[in-house]
Amino acid sequence: MRNTQILFPQELYSKYLSTINGIHFTQREIDVIACVLNGWSTKRIASLLLLKPTAKGKIKHQPKKTSKNIQSINPRTVQTHIRNIMSKLDCNTREGIIDFIEASDRLIHLRKYYSLLRIEIAFEKSLKDIFKLRHEQEIILLIVHKKDKNTKNPLLSHLKAHLKLVGITISSTVRKKESEYAIYILPKLDEKNDISSLLEKVKKSHKEIFFVLQEKESHKNIPEKFRDLKTIDFTKYENYYFSFIKLLKILCPNLEFEKVVTDFKDKYKKIHGSIEFQQPQPLLKEKEPENHFTHHLRWVLLFVPFIVVFMGYWFVTRVWNPDDANHPIRPDLVIPKKSVLLDRPQLIAQIDDKFKGHEDIQTIALVGPGGAGKTTLARQYAHQQKVKVVWEINAETQESLRTSFENLAQALVATEGDKKILRAIQEIKNPAEREDKIIQFVKKRLKSHLHWFIIYDNIEKFLDIQKHFPHDFKTWGQGKIILTTRDGTIENNKHVNSIIQVGELTPEQKLSLFTKIMTNDHNHSLKLALIEETKIFLKALPPYPLDVSVAAYYLKATNIPYAAYLKSVTENNKDFINVQENLLKEAGDYTKTRYGIITLSLQHILDTHKDFSDLLLFISMLDSQNIPQSLLRTYKSETVVDNFIYNLKKYSLITNQSSSSPFGSTFSIHRSVQGISLAYLIKILNLKKKPQLFQGTFKLLDKTISEIISDENISKMKALVTHSEIFLSHDNLITSEMRGGIAGKLGCFYFYFGKYLLSKQLLEKGLKILDNLENKDYARIAQMLTFLAIVYRELGNYEKARSLFEQSLVIYKDILDQQWGIVWVSVHLGNIYREMGNYEKGRLLIEHALTRQKNKFSGDPIQFAWTLLHLGNLYRDLGNFEGAKNLYEKSLEIYRKKFNDNEHIGAAWVLSHLGSVQKELGNYQEAKISLEKSLKIYSNHFDKLHLKVACASFYLGNVYKELGDYEKAKNFIEQALLAYEKNYGKDDLHTAKALISLGQIYLLKGQVETSESLMFKASRIVQKTKHPDKYIILEALAGLFIKKSADANDKSMKQQSRDFKARATDYLKQALEIIKTNFPEDSPHLIRIQGKLKNLSQE
Structure with missing residues (x-):
């Protein structure tokens, strides 16, 4: 009789281990028992079984070019298997499992099973490594064997599975000619078959044929004419794996996998050498009969020592220690090994501190986004607990919650009575009744313990766990609970004593x-x-x-x-x-993964309300930080928005909330969350092919920006600029219309921020895009042309500014017929003529615009105030200081009434110019107050080099000059000079005026040489200009030489004094000619210069 050696763990399971002492076990349960028997932890068991194929060696899915058949199991699944095994054995510890096996007659088989299992897994891991090395074209292999429906051949099933693991495709039909190789599994010796005709057919269609031997003598089945073919021997136990490698070398001759084979051989030797197993040999001959009494006596004497040991063990474990009570009741709470564990002592200390209360049941919620480390933190804390009952409930789903509770019930069994009660509960057919009974069982058993500690892990909604949650110590006993959840709204739950935010790592x-x-x-x-x-x-x-x-x-x-x-x-x-x-x-x-966590949460949110997809898309297109809630409320109803934000918070997608924004309440989400959100929406909404879905976001953003620009609300501009930049950065998603429109709006923002070059770049980019559109948006084009003209004006390019203003005016007049646009551009055009020195043309344009405002449409009161200010500027330059003052005061009153405060940038603008005329009228203290208020408002919005700040500083410096505080005057004028040089350049009229004012200050301080140097520098700047304000420099130079003449006279240097006086007279005459040409006959400038000339002639 042939002794058949067992090759694989599946065979050993089927023959010896599927039933032990009348109890049936699945093969996976036997896997787990074998590992428990060898002292492996839950996590280590999961890692060992990581590469185990599906049952019976069959591979469920076999992709052609990938090896993904090796499945893994989760440590929690291992815990479930252990609980199921304990339930079958009526025990609640691992020691109980070990006791059962050691008391059975299957211990030696389980030892062998463990060895075979480790060898098989090591081998399959090696095959996976070999697969990674393969870069050859596909190999198709024909396997020919005798088919027997009643008997399954383990060699055949493993051979097929292992060939597939290295990416070799298996064929079983002789007619197919695509395979190059064929192997014939020879039948066993007692299976007589004529295989010649079949082999002839195979030989015709295949390059090589191999025979596989299942038994030593089976080669005798090979027909005489085929005995020259290669034969591979699979007859020895250890030969299967190495015979397979030999076969693989023939099939893949160019593949170098010796290192993988060497590594497997080393593992094989270690595993195989650790345990030897000999199957009980059958009797080869009958023995002589022996005396009946002697036979029984021998068996009695043989078992006496075993009975003594067993009774002693039973007494210690069951009598002296009547229940398993001294064993702690806790599952394997897996945490990373110490070498890769992130210590978070501050959070552990926080948990300790929160648990210092004296409540009978204390509950702390660890709240944070997925992957923040909440579960690890809870388990770390649980490991420190000295109480007897420590348990973790997987609250992720209703099924996992019920399973975890059943496992807890099983672990709490302490007596035979408990076992009977629980077994009766488990046999209840009605699921709801069975669940309620298990909860009652757990309640009663927990209460019997002085203290307990439970983790409820990964709660989505507290309502889901409410039935299973200990809330009354009278029925549940005294204990501590840690909840882990992403739900930021759980703080409102009455059962939660404290929450701890598990936030970002430093x-x-x-x-x-x-x-x-x-x-x-x-x-x-x-x-x-x-x-x-x-x-x-x-x-x-x-x-x-x-x-x-x-x-x-x-x-x-x-x-x-x-x-x-x-x-x-x-x-x-x-x-x-x-x-x-x-x-x-x-x-x-x-x-x-982060992507998996976020997309699952997003899908839950999208399923909650039909409008949430629009809101989610909106916030995904903006900056992730400080998103104004008011923007969302403009888009959707307040109720919908509040519900949306609640759901974001529920899934811990909101990282921060604030109410300090000029928009009111804002919220932030992490940038990675936003990136995943947009990628997910692009995929499920097919956004790349449906850019029209962005229209809602674009229109809302565009409308909001327009309102902010109209109100000149700098604070809101600053709050929205990053959102606009991020929207514009999605270049591959938005349309040209959106791109051009938002680029133009951003250009307007940067104009107000004083970043003129960046403003110019964006406005020109936007105009170019819009101009290329088939359906032109003329209203948007006209607005952008106007702002671009303003930017050129601020950069000192008045001719370019005038040309752009005129282009914009044509659109407003001839295409749009838009009154407010005509007024708006007319005033700007009048102002540019003022800047260019053409005061009369400027006056006519501005006054005509003001009349149009009064007569043809009521318009915006702010636009009216704005027009009054520009007309006031023109009056001031013409020397009509009282007229300018009256216009400024009316303008200021409108701004204050409109915005109900004195902090608006428009009010600062008016105050600045009002202070300048108050100074010209000699009201220095009033001028100082107005200018300081203006500068304070500007400083809240702009840096020191902004032109608005520079203008106010320039005027204030001249006021301090008149008040005799020369040091303050110098500081303010120098600050203005830096800004003018940065924005206008060193050769601009504004720069020259600042140099003159600075020179005048030094002159008043008696530093004549410094004063002269500064004034002549200004003179060189304006030497070629025809601007009327050149008279200011000439008048200042005259003042310098009048002072020098007086000083020379004091030193009795008469001739030099007369020369200086002549130069002063010459400068005044040049200034007088400019004034007569460009200013009215009653201009105070004319009267003042004439007076100075008269005084010089009389001296």
């Missing part, structure tokens, strides 16, 4: 965790240059343990550059996500 914590994983915590520090590079890399990642860990494991496994990893994160393709998930599985029992 840069130092991110670097520490990353370094630990990359170096296995071997105290290897990164090089200084690499540290800085790593800090920059980590800054781009979401600041949570999940993201840092998966990045470290990925980089460690692939050794790709930081930039390549970040690119993959942005793209989030399926292969990248799969690799991340596999790495997380290998590192622990957490398998959710």
Whole structure:
């Protein structure tokens, strides 16, 4: 009789281990029992079974070019198997499982099973490694064997499965000619078959044929004429794996996998050498009969020692220690090993502090986004607990919640009576009744313990766990609870005593965790240059343990550059996500990636309300920080928006909320969340092919910006500028109309911020885009032309500004017939003529615009105030200071009434110009007050080099000059000079005026040489200009030489005094000619210059 050797764990299971002492076990349960028997932890069991194929060696799915058949199991699944085994054995500890096996007659078989299982898994891992090395074209292999429906051949099933693991396609039909190789599995010796005809057919269509031997003598079945073919011997136990490798070398002759084979041989020797198993040999001959009494006596004497040992063990474990009460009741709470565990002592201390109360049941909620480390933190704290009952409830789904509670019930069994009660409950057919009874069972058993500690992990809604949640110590007993959840609204729950936000990691914590994983915590520090590079890399990642860990494991496994990893994160393709998930599985029992967590939450939100997709798209197109809630309320109803924000908070997608924005309440989401959100929406809404879906976002943003610009609300502009920039950055999603429109609006923002070159660039870009559109938006084009003209004016290019204003005016008049636009551009055009020195033309344009406002339309009161100010500027330049003052005061009153405060930028603008005429009228104290108010408002919005600030500083410096405070005067004028040089350039009239004022201050301080140097520098600037304001420089130079003449006279230098006096007279005469040409006959400038000339002639 032939002794058949057992080759695989499946065979051993089927023959000896499917039933032990009358109790049936699944093969997976036997896997787990074998590992428990060898002292393995839950996490280690999961890692061992990571590569185990599906039952009976069959592969469920076999892709052509990928090897994804090796499945993993979760440590929580292992826990469930252990609980099921305990339930079958009526025990509640691992020791109980071990006791059962050791008391059975299957211990030796389980030892062998464990050895075979480890060998098989090691082999399949090696095949997976070989698959990665394959770059050859596809190999198709024909397997020919005798088919028997009643008997399954384990050699055949494993051979097929293992060939598939290395990517070899199996064919079973002789007629197919695509395969080059064929193998024939020879039948066993007692299976006589004529195989010649079949072999002839196979030989004709295949390059090579091999025979596989199942038994030593089966080669005798090979027909004489085929005995020259290659034969591979699979008859020995250890030969299967190495015979398979021999076959693989024939099939893949160019593949170099010796290192993989060597590694497997080493593992094989270690495993196989650790345990030897001999199957009980059958009797070869009958023995002589023996005396009946002697036979029984021998067996009695043989078993006496075993009975003594067993009774002693039973007494110690069941009598002296009547229940398993001294064993702590707790599952395997898996946390990362110490070498890669992020210590968070501050949070542990917070939990300790919150639990210092004396409530009978205390509940703390750890709240934070997925991957923040909530579960790990809760488990770390649980490991520190000294109480007898420590348990974790998986509250992620109703099914996992019920299963966890049943496992807790099983663990709380302490007596035979408990076992009977629980068994009766488990036999209840009605699920709802059975669930209620289990809850009651757990309540009663928990109350019997002095203290307990329970984690409810990953709660989505508290309502989901309410039935299973201990809330009354009278029925549940005294204990502590930690909830982990992403639901930021759980703080409102009456059962939760405290919440702890598990928030973002600090840069130092991110670097520490990353370094630990990359170096296995071997105290290897990164090089200084690499540290800085790593800090920059980590800054781009979401600041949570999940993201840092998966990045470290990925980089460690692939050794790709930081930039390549970040690119993959942005793209989030399926292969990248799969690799991340596999790495997380290998590192622990957490398998959710950032993309998976966020997209699942987003889908829940989208399913909640039909309008949420619009709102989610809106916030995904803006900056992720400080999103104004008022914008969303303009888009959708207040109730919908409040519900939307509630849901964002519920899934911990909101990182911060604030009410300090000029828009009121704002909220922020993490940039990575926003990026994933937009990518997800692009995919599910097909946004790349449907840009019209962005219209709602564009129109809302465009309308809001227009209102802000109209109100000249600088604070709101600053709050919205980044959102507009981010919207514009989605160049591949938005239409040309959107791109041109928002670029123009951004250009307007930057004009108000004083960033004129950037403003010019954006406005010109926007105009170019809009001009190329088939359906032209003339209203938008005219507005952008006007703002571009204003920018050119601020840059000192008056001719270009005038040309653009005139183009815009034509559109408003001839195409749009828009009254407010005509008035708006007419006033600007009048102002540019004023700036160019053509006061009369400027006056006519502005006064005509004012008349149009009064007669043809009421318009905006702010536009009326704005027109009054520009007319006041013209009156001031013409020397009509009282007329200018009256216009300024009317304008100021409108601004204050409209905005109900004195802090609006428009009020600052009017106050600045009002102060300038108050100074000209000699009201220096009033001028000082007006200008200081103006400067204070400007300083709240702009930096010191902004032209609005420079203008007010220039006027205030001249007021201090008149008041005799020369040091303050000098400081303000110098500040204005820096701004003018930066914005206008060193050769502009504004710069020349500031140099003159500074020279006058030095002259008044008696520093004549410095004064002269500054004034002549100004003179050189205006030497070629025809601007009427040139008279200001000439009049100042005359003042310089009048002073020098007086000083020379005091020193009795008569001739020099007369020469200086002549030069002063010459400068005044030049100034007088300019004034007569450009100013009215009653101009105060004319009267003043004439007076100075008269005084000089009389001296």
